[in-house]
Amino acid sequence: MAAAAVATGYTIDHEVPSTPENLVWGWFPIDKEPVLRVAPGETVLIQTLTHAGATQDQEPISYLTGMGVPREEILDDVLAFWADRDGRLREGASGHVITGPLYIEGASPGDMLEIEILDVTTRVPWGINNTSPRGGVFSAAYPGFTEGDQELDIAPGTRHLIRTGMSGGREVAFFSPTIEVPLAPFMGIMAVAPDPVVGEPGVTVPGVHSSRPPGKFGGNLDVKDFKAGTTLYLPVFHEGALFYVGDGHGAQGDGEVSGTAIEQSLSGIFRFAVHPGRAPATPRAENDTHYMITGIDLDLDRAMRNATREVVNFLVEEKGLTAAEALSIASIAVDFRVSEVVDLTQVVTGFVPKEIFLPRRSIE
Numbered sequence: 001m002a003a004a005a006v007a008t009g010y011t012i013d014h015e016v017p018s019t020p021e022n023l024v025w026g027w028f029p030i031d032k033e034p035v036l037r038v039a040p041g042e043t044v045l046i047q048t049l050t051h052a053g054a055t056q057d058q059e060p061i062s063y064l065t066g067m068g069v070p071r072e073e074i075l076d077d078v079l080a081f082w083a084d085r086d087g088r089l090r091e092g093a094s095g096h097v098i099t100g101p102l103y104i105e106g107a108s109p110g111d112m113l114e115i116e117i118l119d120v121t122t123r124v125p126w127g128i129n130n131t132s133p134r135g136g137v138f139s140a141a142y143p144g145f146t147e148g149d150q151e152l153d154i155a156p157g158t159r160h161l162i163r164t165g166m167s168g169g170r171e172v173a174f175f176s177p178t179i180e181v182p183l184a185p186f187m188g189i190m191a192v193a194p195d196p197v198v199g200e201p202g203v204t205v206p207g208v209h210s211s212r213p214p215g216k217f218g219g220n221l222d223v224k225d226f227k228a229g230t231t232l233y234l235p236v237f238h239e240g241a242l243f244y245v246g247d248g249h250g251a252q253g254d255g256e257v258s259g260t261a262i263e264q265s266l267s268g269i270f271r272f273a274v275h276p277g278r279a280p281a282t283p284r285a286e287n288d289t290h291y292m293i294t295g296i297d298l299d300l301d302r303a304m305r306n307a308t309r310e311v312v313n314f315l316v317e318e319k320g321l322t323a324a325e326a327l328s329i330a331s332i333a334v335d336f337r338v339s340e341v342v343d344l345t346q347v348v349t350g351f352v353p354k355e356i357f358l359p360r361r362s363i364e
Helices: 060-067 076-083 300-319 323-332
Strands: 014-016 023-025 036-038 043-047 097-104 112-122 126-131 158-167 170-176 179-182 186-192 218-220 231-235 243-249 266-275 284-286 290-297 335-340 346-353
Touching (some): 014 036, 043 097, 060 076, 097 266, 112 186, 186 231, 243 266, 290 300, 300 323, 300 335
Antiparallel strands (some): 023 097, 097 243, 126 158, 170 179, 186 243, 231 284, 290 346
16 A cells, blocks of 8 residues: 555555454454565554444444444444454454454564554544443452452443543543543554463463453553553564554553443554564563563462563663662662553553663763
């Protein structure tokens, strides 16, 4: 596709629409024909669809208009995907609608894929959030659940249609007449194709890695700071990396404690690079102010330990500190935040401030 200038000011080399042939449902195929082959340095606009309104049994127009979405705000891609559901693999898969894969030229196992997130924008002025008495951190399957834990006074399966739009010069979610939540759209899922092994979190069927739990391949990280202006680094497991993206969120708090954010269809603009032989042990990212290092585990305490270990390793490998110095810096200067806790494996992110590293001074 010829390069095209868009309103964001970026030159787009390729566009990937969210049409049925470009979408997968709830897993990361390693043998799907790539929807696009991308040379490092090229810029790609990728359309994504939220699963909310596109995957339920009820036909989307009646489902969404029944919630209050005007017919003209329902994307044709939603209707096309819903009509194309029959025959798609479901055993071992989850519920996310994901765009991909993109084949990145030159990426091989053991390399590091760099994903520069240039822009993320909303496609429709609405999103959906779910709450229930036994959802999110209140699920009976959630670690720490104890028999007899009191349920919240919420009707099961409560869905909140949340309008979004401009207010006071910024895009917000109109939660209520007295509450406006600033939007900060980001892709909950950014992944390379994993190497699924039965018995690992999210792998119950050979060759099928559910999109629910994140891992070292990225996936459903739900780190709200992985938004426009951030660069994400993932290890590569297959030729071409096979990049997937989806699970758009208009806004989310750290933790995503109800189990969902504002689930909203988004567009993203990305630029890719390949770093041979530099695969990180865990997803890493950076923006103008921080390095962000993730720790992932089924257990939140273990995720915290993993995040701390990886921060120490990063400071040793990239900044030349000793392990003792690195752990000291991790304790006195690094913030560790619980990014998400509701997708089987849990994510803690260490935020290493860049301002503590002074420019090298020349010796006269």
